[in-house]
Amino acid sequence: MAKLEKAKEPDITIPEEFGLRDEVRFLKTEDIKLFRLLRESMNKIEPAYVATYPPSECGIATFTKDVVTSVAKYTPFSRPMVVAVRREHEIEPYERIVRFQIYKERHESYLEAARFLNDSYIDIVSVQHEYGIYGGPDGEYILDFLEALEKPAVATLHTVLQNPSPNQKRIIQEIVRLCDVSIVMVRVGRQILIDTYGVDPQKVTVIPHGVPNVHRVPAARVKRALGMADNSIISTFGLINRGKGIEYVIQAMPRIVEKHPNAIYLVLGETHPGVRKYEGETYRNMLTELVAQLGMEKHVRFNNRFLALDELVRYLCATDVYVTPYLNKDQITSGTLAYALGCGKAIVSTPYLYAEEVLADGRGLLVDFASPESIADAIIRILDDPKLKENLEAAAYRYGRRAAWFNVAVDYLGLFHRVLNRRRLAKELVESTQSMSDRQ
Amino acid sequence: MEMDLGIHVKMHNNIGIIKLSGELDAYTSGRFREVMIETLENGCAHLVISLADVEYVDSSGLGALVGGLKRVSERKGRLVLVGARPQVRKVFEITGLEKVFPIYGTEQEAIEALEHFES
Numbered sequence: 001m002a003k004l005e006k007a008k009e010p011d012i013t014i015p016e017e018f019g020l021r022d023e024v025r026f027l028k029t030e031d032i033k034l035f036r037l038l039r040e041s042m043n044k045i046e047p048a049y050v051a052t053y054p055p056s057e058c059g060i061a062t063f064t065k066d067v068v069t070s071v072a073k074y075t076p077f078s079r080p081m082v083v084a085v086r087r088e089h090e091i092e093p094y095e096r097i098v099r100f101q102i103y104k105e106r107h108e109s110y111l112e113a114a115r116f117l118n119d120s121y122i123d124i125v126s127v128q129h130e131y132g133i134y135g136g137p138d139g140e141y142i143l144d145f146l147e148a149l150e151k152p153a154v155a156t157l158h159t160v161l162q163n164p165s166p167n168q169k170r171i172i173q174e175i176v177r178l179c180d181v182s183i184v185m186v187r188v189g190r191q192i193l194i195d196t197y198g199v200d201p202q203k204v205t206v207i208p209h210g211v212p213n214v215h216r217v218p219a220a221r222v223k224r225a226l227g228m229a230d231n232s233i234i235s236t237f238g239l240i241n242r243g244k245g246i247e248y249v250i251q252a253m254p255r256i257v258e259k260h261p262n263a264i265y266l267v268l269g270e271t272h273p274g275v276r277k278y279e280g281e282t283y284r285n286m287l288t289e290l291v292a293q294l295g296m297e298k299h300v301r302f303n304n305r306f307l308a309l310d311e312l313v314r315y316l317c318a319t320d321v322y323v324t325p326y327l328n329k330d331q332i333t334s335g336t337l338a339y340a341l342g343c344g345k346a347i348v349s350t351p352y353l354y355a356e357e358v359l360a361d362g363r364g365l366l367v368d369f370a371s372p373e374s375i376a377d378a379i380i381r382i383l384d385d386p387k388l389k390e391n392l393e394a395a396a397y398r399y400g401r402r403a404a405w406f407n408v409a410v411d412y413l414g415l416f417h418r419v420l421n422r423r424r425l426a427k428e429l430v431e432s433t434q435s436m437s438d439r440q
Numbered sequence: 441m442e443m444d445l446g447i448h449v450k451m452h453n454n455i456g457i458i459k460l461s462g463e464l465d466a467y468t469s470g471r472f473r474e475v476m477i478e479t480l481e482n483g484c485a486h487l488v489i490s491l492a493d494v495e496y497v498d499s500s501g502l503g504a505l506v507g508g509l510k511r512v513s514e515r516k517g518r519l520v521l522v523g524a525r526p527q528v529r530k531v532f533e534i535t536g537l538e539k540v541f542p543i544y545g546t547e548q549e550a551i552e553a554l555e556h557f558e559s
Contacts, residue, residue, distance in 0.1 A: 017466045019499035020535075023506045031510050038506070043536035073499035074535050213498065215444055215467050406465065406498035407527070413534050 014212060014310055017073070024076035039077055045416055046078050046121055047071065050102070050113070050145070051128035053084040055092040057273050057306065059239065059335050060128050060158060066210055067126070067156075068097065070409035071416075081122065083113050085133055105135040107144065114148035124416050125151050129175060130158040131168065132274075138167050146178040152419050155179040156207075160189045162196060162330050162353075173197050176204065180419045185209045186357040189332040205415065209333055210408035211342025211400050214313055216393075222318040232260045232383050235319045237268035237312060238336040241275045242283050245325035245350065250287060251372035252379065253296045260383050265300045268307055268315055316343040320389070321379050324349040327369060331355075342404065344397025346389045348378040363395045444468060446493070447475050454517075455554055456484035457547060461493035464501030472501070476508040485517035486557075488550045492523030497531050505541065518557060520550045 027035040051064040064082070072080050081099040088103060100116045103109040117125055127142065134142040146153060155175050161168060176182045176199040183205055184190050190206055193199045223229050234256070236246060246267055256263045270276075271284055284304065291300045307315070316322065322340040324347070331352040338358070340347050347364035349355040359366060365382065367374040382389050401407075445468035446461035456479035464472060476487060487508060491497070505519070512519045521543045524532065532538040544550040 015466045015470075017498075017500045018469075018503055019466075020502040020506065021499070023503035027506070027510065031513070034506075034510055034513060038540060041536050041539040043534065074502075074531070213466060401463075401496065404496070404498075407496060410531055410534055414530065417534060 014214065014313060019073045021073055021076040042077060043075075043417065044077055045075055045413070045420070046080070046123045047126055047416060048081045048083060048117055048120070048122040048124075048151075049126045049128070050083045051085060052133050053082050053094060053098055055094070056084070056086065056090060057239070057270075058133070060130050060133055063156075063158075063209075063335060064128050066405055067409070067412060070210065070405040071412050073406070074409060074413055079121070081120075083117065102145075103135075104133070107136065107141055110135075110141045110145040111148050114145050114150075118148075118150045122151055123420060125149060125153040126412070126416075127153060127155045127175075127179070128158065129155050129172075131171070138165070138171055140167065140171050143171060143174050143178070146175065149178075152423050153179045154181045154183060154415060154419060156183040156185075157189065157193075158185075158333050160184060160192050160197075160330075160332050162192055164196070169197060173199060176200070179203075180422070181205055181415060183207050183415070185333050186354055188353050188357050192332075192353075207408060207411045207415070208403040209335060209338040210405035211338045211403050212309060212313060213404045213406060214317070214343050214400075216344045216397055217317050219318055219320060222314055226314070226318050228264065228318065230262050232263040232321075233266060233319045234263060234321045234323060234379060235266040235268060235315060236323050236325065236336070237266075237307070237315070237339075239272035239275075240267070240269055240284060241272045243327050245327040245370060246287055247290055248325050248370055248372050249323050249375055250290050250294065250296065250300055252376035253299050254294055255372075255376040256379050256383075257296070257299050259380050263299060263383070265296075266303065266315060266319075267300070268303045268312070270304050270306055312339070313343060316340060316345060319343075319345055321345070321382050322347045323375065323379070324352075324355060325367075325375060326350055326352050326355075328352055329369070338400075338403060341396045342400035344393045344400060346382045346392040347396060348375060348382070358399065361395070362391065363399055364392060445471065447472065449475060449479055451479075451482070451484065452551055453555075454483065454485045455488060455551060456480065456482070456486070457488045457490065457551075459490040459493070463496045464491075464494055464504070465496060465498040466500040469498075469500040469504040473504045473507055476504070477511065480511055480515065485512075485515050486554045487512055487517070487519045488522060488547060488554070489519065490522040490547060491528055492525070494525065494528055497528050502531070502535065502537060505537075509540070518554060520544060520553065522547050522550050 049068050052058050052061040054061050054065050082097050083100045084098045085102045085104055100113055102113045131139040187206055190204045193204050194201050322345040324337045329352050332354050334354050350369045351366045365378040367378045444462045448459040450457050509519045521541050
């Protein structure tokens with residue numbers, strides 16, 4: 001089977017930013033008067049983030065780093081920190097921004113983290129929630145952390161199940177109760193929280209999943225740089241596991257190739273480390289065998305390694321049709337689908353909750369779950385119809401621009417300020433009521 | 441990469457008026473910096489930056505504006521903004537930069553304020 005070669009020298013790159021934080025650092029030596037003016041005028045906020053964090057390999061860790069980095073760009077005088085949740089066997093060092101570590105399976109570690117934050121300069125704590133990243137049954141240790149935390153907190157809920165177990169339901173209900181505000185990334189997630197979990201609608205808000213800031217570029221130019229100028233490129237990326245449904249796209253390939261002989265399906269990304277731990281490369285090997293059975297060796301390529309953002313964006317920019325064939329109807333977030341929207345791609349997806357919402361209004365084509373026929377139909381439709389492809393790309397890109405990390409960061413920062421203002425007003429109200437009753 | 445920022449420059453006495461349209465971000469803010477420098481080198485003391493047609497501003501755009509403010513201050517001039525849309529205005533409010541960059545409703549109001557400042 002052909003291995004995907006490392007990309008040749010790119011003709012696109014995401015530019016290095018010289019942003020507000022860099023400019024302010026520069027002013028400190030070049031124009032102290034202006035530096036002081038900015039320091040006195042700009043809003044100050046000191047956030048801490050609790051989650052997994054790189055070098056841990058998981059979607060939440062990547063997401064957390066993106067939020068931390070993006071918000072920090074707008075707060076040049078703040079000193080954000082991360083409280084990283086780690087497994088015992090992880091030994092790779094963290095960046096300096098990680099100031100405290102929670103050992104996932106050690107209960108006391110959660111209480112120590114809360115005490116650490118209570119005693120720190122931090123104003124507000126942002127918690128990323130996904131059941132699997134915390135210890136205890138269904139990750140319930142996070143509740144003890146939140147109970148012990150005395151600082152304002154917001155939670156980003158990456159998983160909101162439609163049919164949770166009683167304990168899973170309780171955990172989400174408690175997180176919403178203990179935090180000032182909880183964030184979901186699509187409206188349907190908020191509705192499920194209200195309908196199924198019975199949470200207070202005032203305590204849930206929607207902020208989209210962020211996407212890299214990528215300006216549109218003609219796919220042909222990037223394909224040339226990748227040595228794939230004559231191919232119709234279909235792709236899926238992310239950490240690979242059984243729930244991704246990649247086998248159904250592979251099964252769709254013979255029909256696609258019949259109509260578009262130069263079509264290639266790129267499967268970009270390594271096996272999820274958690275999956276690799278208990279079943280090795282069983283799923284990927286099954287996919288490889290399927291490719292061989294179908295005689296699709298020249299039309300399906302795997303790239304079994306972690307891709308840096310620039311490289312990932314390059315492949316996305318070269319892509320004609322991006323596919324998320326995922327099998328779990330309940331999935332309310334997909335970082336990879338968000339990235340494809342950000343790059344303005346024509347997208348084909350199964351109708352899991354997140355996809356159903358973000359691909360509405362002509363932003364993508366939805367196909368049946370586990371259906372090679374349906375996937376083939378949609379991909380062929382796009383490859384046959386340049387006008388449809390262009391319309392899908394333009395609609396996806398418009399949506400993706402609003403969700404660019406620089407916009408999402410402003411949403412997070414705005415929420416942090418609202419929460420702190422609300423807390424301050426509540427405190428003032430209590431104090432003035434107390435003062436009145438003292439006078440009487 | 442496409443450069444999604446339109447830049448139009450005109451002069452009013454010693455005031456340089458730079459009208460932007462599109463997105464002021466990491467891809468485009470470098471060009472904007474250059475235009476501000478060119479405008480000041482052409483003899484302007486003050487800058488009016490019109491953001492009325494700007495859809496998004498990211499931290500690179502804010503950095504460019506702060507850089508522009510530094511250069512204008514060196515000339516004892518001022519840098520003011522005109523007509524930010526809600527999404528853009530929100531960025532200035534949330535960062536607190538609205539206290540550093542006065543934002544006027546129209547170009548004319550901005551020019552009058554600068555002329556008043558001069559006198």
